[in-house]
Amino acid sequence: MKVPTMAEYMAEGKQPEVLFWVGCAGSFDDRAKKITKAFVKILNNANVEFAVLGAEESCTGDPAKRAGNEFLFQMQAVTNIEVMNAYEVKKVVTACPHCFNTIKNEYPSLGGNYDVVHHTQFLKSLLDDGRLTIEGGHFKGKRITFHDPCYLGRANDVYEAPRELIRKLDVELVEMKNCRKKGLCCGAGGAQMFKDAEPGNKEVNIERTEQALEVQPDIIAAGCPFCNTMMTDGIKNKEKEDSIVVQDIAELIANAQDL
Amino acid sequence: MEYIPNILFAILLIAGVGYFTKNVRKLTRNIKLGRDVDRSDNKSERWKNMAMIALGQSKMVRRPIAGLLHIIVYVGFVIINIEVLEIIIDGLFGTHRIFETVIGETVYGFLIGSFEILAVAVLVTVIIFWLRRNVIKLKRFLSAEMKGWPKSDGNIILYFEVVLMTLFLVMNASDIPFQEAGHGNVISQYLYPLFEGTENIEMANMVERTAWWLHIAGILIFLNYLYYSKHLHILLAFPNTWYANLKPKGEFVNDAAVTKEVMLMMDPNADPFAAPAEGEDEGEPEKFGASDVQDLHWVQLMNSYTCTECGRCTSECPANQTGKKLSPRKIMMDTRDRLEEVGKNIDANNGTFVDDGKALLNDYITPEELWACTSCNACVEACPVNIDPLSIIIEMRKYLVMEQSAAPSELNVMMGNIENNGAPWPYNQMDRLNWKDEN
Numbered sequence: 001m002k003v004p005t006m007a008e009y010m011a012e013g014k015q016p017e018v019l020f021w022v023g024c025a026g027s028f029d030d031r032a033k034k035i036t037k038a039f040v041k042i043l044n045n046a047n048v049e050f051a052v053l054g055a056e057e058s059c060t061g062d063p064a065k066r067a068g069n070e071f072l073f074q075m076q077a078v079t080n081i082e083v084m085n086a087y088e089v090k091k092v093v094t095a096c097p098h099c100f101n102t103i104k105n106e107y108p109s110l111g112g113n114y115d116v117v118h119h120t121q122f123l124k125s126l127l128d129d130g131r132l133t134i135e136g137g138h139f140k141g142k143r144i145t146f147h148d149p150c151y152l153g154r155a156n157d158v159y160e161a162p163r164e165l166i167r168k169l170d171v172e173l174v175e176m177k178n179c180r181k182k183g184l185c186c187g188a189g190g191a192q193m194f195k196d197a198e199p200g201n202k203e204v205n206i207e208r209t210e211q212a213l214e215v216q217p218d219i220i221a222a223g224c225p226f227c228n229t230m231m232t233d234g235i236k237n238k239e240k241e242d243s244i245v246v247q248d249i250a251e252l253i254a255n256a257q258d259l
Numbered sequence: 260m261e262y263i264p265n266i267l268f269a270i271l272l273i274a275g276v277g278y279f280t281k282n283v284r285k286l287t288r289n290i291k292l293g294r295d296v297d298r299s300d301n302k303s304e305r306w307k308n309m310a311m312i313a314l315g316q317s318k319m320v321r322r323p324i325a326g327l328l329h330i331i332v333y334v335g336f337v338i339i340n341i342e343v344l345e346i347i348i349d350g351l352f353g354t355h356r357i358f359e360t361v362i363g364e365t366v367y368g369f370l371i372g373s374f375e376i377l378a379v380a381v382l383v384t385v386i387i388f389w390l391r392r393n394v395i396k397l398k399r400f401l402s403a404e405m406k407g408w409p410k411s412d413g414n415i416i417l418y419f420e421v422v423l424m425t426l427f428l429v430m431n432a433s434d435i436p437f438q439e440a441g442h443g444n445v446i447s448q449y450l451y452p453l454f455e456g457t458e459n460i461e462m463a464n465m466v467e468r469t470a471w472w473l474h475i476a477g478i479l480i481f482l483n484y485l486y487y488s489k490h491l492h493i494l495l496a497f498p499n500t501w502y503a504n505l506k507p508k509g510e511f512v513n514d515a516a517v518t519k520e521v522m523l524m525m526d527p528n529a530d531p532f533a534a535p536a537e538g539e540d541e542g543e544p545e546k547f548g549a550s551d552v553q554d555l556h557w558v559q560l561m562n563s564y565t566c567t568e569c570g571r572c573t574s575e576c577p578a579n580q581t582g583k584k585l586s587p588r589k590i591m592m593d594t595r596d597r598l599e600e601v602g603k604n605i606d607a608n609n610g611t612f613v614d615d616g617k618a619l620l621n622d623y624i625t626p627e628e629l630w631a632c633t634s635c636n637a638c639v640e641a642c643p644v645n646i647d648p649l650s651i652i653i654e655m656r657k658y659l660v661m662e663q664s665a666a667p668s669e670l671n672v673m674m675g676n677i678e679n680n681g682a683p684w685p686y687n688q689m690d691r692l693n694w695k696d697e698n
Contacts, residue, residue: 067670
């Protein structure tokens with residue numbers, strides 16, 4: 001696995017094609033690290049010149065902003081923007097819809113202007129350019145349902161890129177009763193990931209998992225590390241972890257290719 | 260003597276429209292209590308949104324049954340109001356069915372005929388609406404915030420429409436010359452036998468005049484009822500969709516006052532003790548976020564008056580679906596109720612607001628509701644007229660966190676981690692690339 005940093009590129013006097021923004025979950029969460037690695041393997045395999053910031057990356061500030069701490073958010077944003085601008089970053093790809101949304105939409109008015117894409121959009125563009133081929137591999141014929149991340153779908157109208165990638169896997173894509181614009185949240189957004197839920201009669205991720213189980217999938221595909229965690233917990237709660245797996249689209253593609 | 264009806268009509272019309280105008284002034288004053296926000300960019304897209312969403316009902320039909328029924332009432336109500344124009348002219352000048360002579364019997368007959376069909380369609384629809392609210396008991400009409408006035412308001416509107424549509428049909432049925440002409444009485448001809456025959460002419464005339472007067476009086480009363488009702492949406496849906504947010508739903512506005520401070524902190528050359536430059540207006544001390552309606556911007560306040568309490572937002576809300584206290588509809592209803600309260604306070608105190616010791620936060624909306632939100636934008640997407648409850652929730656969270664340091668303790672831990680380690684978890688920033696060498 002080759003994972004060059006922006007600093008290394010700069011030392012060589014070169015610019016990578018794209019900055020891979022790993023995000024906090026992708027860097028530290030054991031489950032999400034697998035998504036990070038799967039994506040890197042695909043990038044390596046497709047000979048994409050990318051770099052990461054490594055220790056120079058910091059939280060985008062998304063959970064702080066959504067929790068109401070505008071000051072902390074802007075401190076994070078301005079610091080990150082300084083780093084990215086110093087490296088003259090043009091294009092950013094990330095596997096986290098929260099990082100994607102924040103850098104794409106909220107950084108520009110603070111001086112950070114980049115072409116930001118979600119990893120499913122990036123993979124789709126590699127596919128369209130012929131730099132990446134996707135084959136079904138051992139997923140052929142399986143039933144897959146895709147859980148729309150709120151910050152990718154409703155927040156930014158990205159619905160089709162992940163679905164087109166899934167279809168390339170020669171699988172049967174089945175839609176939950178709430179999908180696309182009507183997708184149901186996994187329960188982690190708006191900083192809920194970091195606190196207990198308010199009193200209610202059910203957890204949101206359980207409700208969403210039940211919707212997924214209704215379509216009897218073999219695989220629940222996710223496009224967000226937080227959704228991934230929430231859906232995985234839901235499947236465990238329903239004691240279905242032996243029959244159903246939750247995987248990021250990058251993992252599905254990497255696994256199909258035995259990368 | 261012969262002009263008495265005309266004069267009475269003019270008085271009724273002036274009183275009705277005058278009182279309505281007075282309330283519209285109050286409405287705009289209340290909305291302007293909000294902070295300023297610039298929503299005048301991209302005019303062509305705004306007109307398009309208004310045409311599609313408010314005029315074209317494009318978001319209503321996402322729920323096909325409610326959407327179709329709504330369109331019938333909407334089209335019926337708008338089109339039948341062409342008839343109101345004729346009534347006003349007739350009333351003021353003492354004419355009778357003036358349009359018949361202007362546009363000719365055939366076209367007039369066609370028009371009135373289609374109004375009659377629409378009137379029946381509206382009657383049927385309104386009955387279904389009533390059944391949905393009161394007999395079938397759809398879940399979204401039964402939430403906690405839908406008790407009392409909001410529930411009766413919903414029904415009163417339906418009764419109004421039944422009365423108005425019935426009066427319209429009766430008015431036509433008892434108009435003997437109109438019936439005898441036989442143009443456009445597609446429905447009312449079946450009611451006509453009640454009034455047919457010479458011995459009943461007196462009675463028929465009386466019924467016709469009564470229905471005619473009640474019809475126009477009813478319309479003027481209904482017009483004035485709007486201000487007190489969720490039915491205000493029939494007017495405000497238009498500006499509300501025009502001024503709606505056009506940016507991606509995930510983009511939350513960056514607070515410019517905070518940016519100024521952050522930039523100052525990040526600037527190594529800034530002198531923290533420097534006096535403000537000459538002529539630079541410090542203005543009022545900035546308050547972060549919103550604890551009361553005056554802290555929201557005017558589009559958010561207009562949103563609250565536009566809300567028709569249909570509950571599509573609440574029924575899509577993941578927190579609400581799983582039994583949490585949050586209901587986006589209640590956020591909008593609370594905002595309107597508090598705004599009305601503030602408006603009455605201003606009226607009672609000669610134009611200035613006198614602190615009443617209450618606020619939108621805590622007295623209406625509790626922190627528990629606010630913290631249950633996942634910011635997923637389902638409510639914003641679901642609203643048929645582009646209301647944005649989420650922006651109010653986030654503004655109030657901002658107040659809780661930045662003015663009161665009142666975040667749930669786990670969120671304080673998360674924010675502390677971001678501040679110290681650059682991640683919401685307590686890991687060292689230097690370890691960010693460790694995954695590279697792990698299996």
